[in-house]
Amino acid sequence: MSGPVVPQHARELAQAARRVLVLSGAGMSAESGVPTFRDAQTGLWHRYDPAELATPQAWARDPGLVWAWYEWRRSLVAACQPNAGHRALAEWARIAEMSVVTQNVDDLHERAGSAVVVHLHGSLFAHRCDSCGAPVELPVPDQAEISGRLAPPVCVHCTGRIRPGVVWFGEALPAGALDEAMTQIEASDLVMVVGTSGMVHPAAALPGLAVSAGVPVVEINPNPTGLPADVHWPVTAAVGLPALVDQLG
Structure with missing residues (x-):
């Protein structure tokens, strides 16, 4: 069975990017059963x-x-175990400088082999x-x-x-977490927004920051979120990310 068709613009942006920032949310880990x-x-x-x-x-x-x-x-x-989306990001890191900013409190990115720069909501x-x-x-x-x-x-x-x-309700984000996320975004060639609803702030403002800084944004999410992006790809993380990374070699 063939995989999903990768949007041409998403593929071109990913192929050209040397520094990639991934902003992940709950949808990133959903297919792991978290x-x-x-x-x-x-x-x-x-x-x-x-x-x-x-x-x-x-x-x-x-x-x-x-x-x-x-x-x-x-x-x-x-x-739970890392899914194909987590593993694809770790594979992508072999050919590009990859950073992960996650809203998730699990450790699946790390277990898949990715270096997580920031856990916005702790772990x-x-x-x-x-x-x-x-x-x-x-x-x-x-x-x-x-x-x-x-x-x-x-x-x-x-x-x-x-x-x-x-991070509990009523508490601030970890010291420096948001500043570090913003710095990483502005230094990136591409921001991938994966599996986040766009409803939790201040993380929901980060894709807009990327757009304002002139950094292209590709969103992978089966449901529309309204987040600003150059490409909206309605697919899950475990399906879309492996298909995209397969085309980068």
């Missing part, structure tokens, strides 16, 4: 509103509940102390060991608790 923010509300968690768990107030009120939910989500993501796999900010690496939990509550680990540097390394 549950969305709200899809993680299954089993033990069906009665909880995720928007009420993902806040500094929830952490202060019931850290054991919040920690358990994030450990549950981390275990779900760890069981499920980058923990830190809620007091001193020290980074911490932790093994992935076994789902069977996760119940309604888990006590967060205690920081070895102070008396703080280890918290998820994600």
Whole structure:
């Protein structure tokens, strides 16, 4: 069976680009089976509103509940594998300078072999102390060991608790993340916008920044988003990206 037809202009832009910036959203990981923010509300968690768990107030009120939910989500993501779209980006990096700015909190870009410049919304796999900010690496939990509550680990540097390394509602983006994303965009020859809805700010403003800077934009998304782009290609990441990269050699 033949693959999708790559739009000619998208192919020409990709072939000419030596520095490529990829802005990825939830659609990038959907074909890996990564549950969305709200899809993680299954089993033990069906009665909880995720928007009420993902806040500094929830952490202060019931850290054991919040920690358990994030450990549950981390275990779900760890069981997923990078899809053909993730792998295609890593392959593309062999012939072009590739940078990734992602809104996703999973680690599938990294596991596929891409160097992620910025996790705009943090990562499920980058923990830190809620007091001193020290980074911490932790093994992935076994789902069977996760119940309604888990006590967060205690920081070895102070008396703080280890918290998820994600951006909660009401929190600012990681220090310098947006500035770094903007710098990378303005230095690129091409911006690929893959699987993002265009509804979450400030990430939704980044394609417009590229257009204003004269950097061409190719959007890969099966659904229209209204984001500014030179080419809108209605295809999924795992289908479109391998087809495009196959034509770059």
